Amino acid sequence: MREQEAGAMADGDGEKALLSRMWDFHSGLRMGFMLSAIADIGIADQLVEGPLSVDELAERTGSNADGLYRVLRAMASKGVFTETSHRVFGLTPLAEIMRSDTANSLRDVFRLQGKHFMRNAYAEIGYSIRTGRPAFDHVNGEELFAYLARHPEMNELFSGAMGNAAGQTQQAAVEAYDLTGVRKLVDVGGAHGHLLASILARYPDMEGVVFDQPHVVPGAERVLDEAGVLDRAELVGGSYLESVPSGGDAYMISHVLHQLSDSEAITVLANVRRAMNPTGRVLVIDPVIPEGDAPHQGKFMDITMMALSRGRDRTEAEFIEVFEKADLRLVDTIGLASPSSVVIAVPA
Known part of the structure; x- marks a missing residue:
């Protein structure tokens, strides 16, 4: 009893x-x-x-x-x-x-998630579950980057939040990978250049390119100047869905592919494949989702992508698939247990 x-x-x-x-x-x-x-x-x-x-x-x-x-x-x-x-x-x-x-500030990240245009998208995650489409577009009437282009103040905050992220998960991922010998690094979707600035400061013989939308890249000038690396950097505006600057030894795509559908991600990677040097490499910095019930921040980042975009966070097997369709070959993944990993690919 x-x-x-x-x-x-x-x-x-x-x-x-x-x-x-x-x-x-x-x-x-x-x-x-x-x-x-x-x-x-x-x-x-x-x-x-x-x-x-x-x-x-x-x-x-x-x-x-x-x-x-x-x-x-x-x-x-x-x-x-x-x-x-x-x-x-x-x-x-x-x-x-x-x-x-x-240095590890997340203030802008928290400020951003509280703005109506962001929090309303998260609140409508049920719309994304039911339809498979971004809740952001549903509640704001347009996709995220079109909205930001029309609201400069919110675009500034968004870029600041991405800079916070660059100083945290993305920076930690890059520090795990040795870039010695890279003469020219092209940061595809580099926003205001926070990540490239920190890399150029660590590698004094390297030159870099910040490539992003024309209304975004001017903000990188101040960031690169304050880091003392502006003389080794170039700012280029354009669309990575159309082309990317040529001649890079390495192309860094940090927290960009997970904002894109598979077809868009393949388009960007194919554009990089055409532009890169024959011995070049692609460095994708994104969460890599583990299989099964293993806890990982990427599984929640993936929900953010579902609410805000047509993108997704991917498993290593899914990365292999999109690389192959862009004539690239995955050769290594560094930091699988980290919030963001470095996925390295070379020409197939």
Whole structure:
């Protein structure tokens, strides 16, 4: 009898743990919105010199003190900020990532996801599940990059968020791959040049090209100049679905292919294949999704792609397939367990 009671209690405890976990998932929606709002307001930047009272924070940021307190209290319970004394808050290691001025900042990433044109797309993910089409186009009436081209302020924020990402997962992926000997690196879809700037700084004998849409690439000049590498870089505007600059020893395609359908990805890779030197190589930086139930950030990035574009994150087998159709051959994949891997291909 006691064994049965113990088993029932154990089963009850297990059910409570499962329910608690599901409630945590439910709370995650609110946590995401709070992170976006606090990032947009810039609270973490106000706390660089030390803890401040909610009243002081509210005055500095034009916020309501009571509303701000309640949100910071909730976030502090998850380790983002800490209430050092009653109604006084300071930074934590997690909150530091919300600052604008740190190397590992994700502030613009959180700001971006809170904007109506982005969050409405995520909220309509059911549309993508039912139709297989991007929820972004459904709620905004046009595809993502057309929208950004018409809204310069949001395009600037989007590029900043991509720069945050370049400083995190993409940069870590590149650091795992030795680019010694590459004389000319073409960054296809390089946006504002954050990733290329960091690479040129590491390889002083290398020259680089930032290639992206004409309304995007001018923003790379400041980034490359601040990194001290502008004299070794060229900015070229165009569409990678039509052509890419020729003569590169290596072509880096970072977090671009996963925004594209398979047919579009093959078109870009084929354009690179035609433009590259005979001994050149293609470096694709994207999540590589593992098979089965293995946890991986790429599985959630893939949902972002489903909501925002006609793209997808791919398994290694799927990369092999699109490479082959572009007359390329996959030769190595570095960092399979990482959020983003380097997938290397050469002419077939």
